[in-house]
Amino acid sequence: GQQLNQSPQSMFIQEGEDVSMNCTSSSIFNTWLWYKQDPGEGPVLLIALYKAGELTSNGRLTAQFGITRKDSFLNISASIPSDVGIYFCAGRGGATNKLIFGTGTLLAVQP
């Protein structure tokens, strides 16, 4: 099925570093969602974005809905070991309004 382009595919960083990941689409979306998936669990919603240009924070996480409505980014500041996991973007828009998932970013944090 259709997937969003998400980058980077993986990141290996030191504790305390900031992280940035993004998703791009060829289609216009009216919703962008960011999820985190830990091993053995389902994706957990981190941030939901509903308006172009919207910038939303959740603790150390900040996400933005791109002005073109075709992209979104997620920043994590001052990373900690528990930030380890796979981060997925997901977008929704168009006639079907289905949720389409990005390919995921694997984040590893070295203490």
Add this chain to the structure above:
Amino acid sequence: SAVISQKPSRDICQRGTSLTIQCQVDSQVTMMFWYRQQPGQSLTLIATANQGSEATYESGFVIDKFPISRPNLTFSTLTVSNMSPEDSSIYLCSVEDLRRGGNQPQHFGDGTRLSIL
């Protein structure tokens, strides 16, 4: 958000058999969905479970292979039929409650990890 429980959490099955996965939500929700997550991959929508009518399947997924039931607003099942090793995946239930407004996020259960020998 709603609490979503999936059973079983994992199973190992013989090829050619079928397994039914249950998804129970602690509150009524308008929309329920089933996804597949193959090893190391992203999530792919299998179908939308419609209450009181047949599920709406995505391209590449058919009712004979993945029959779905949704008898009420809090419960759905997904059956993986005539399983083969290629069906080894995580199967995830998600919900969305449109009664809260037109634009709502989806929330996921913890998934069912299925391995077929």
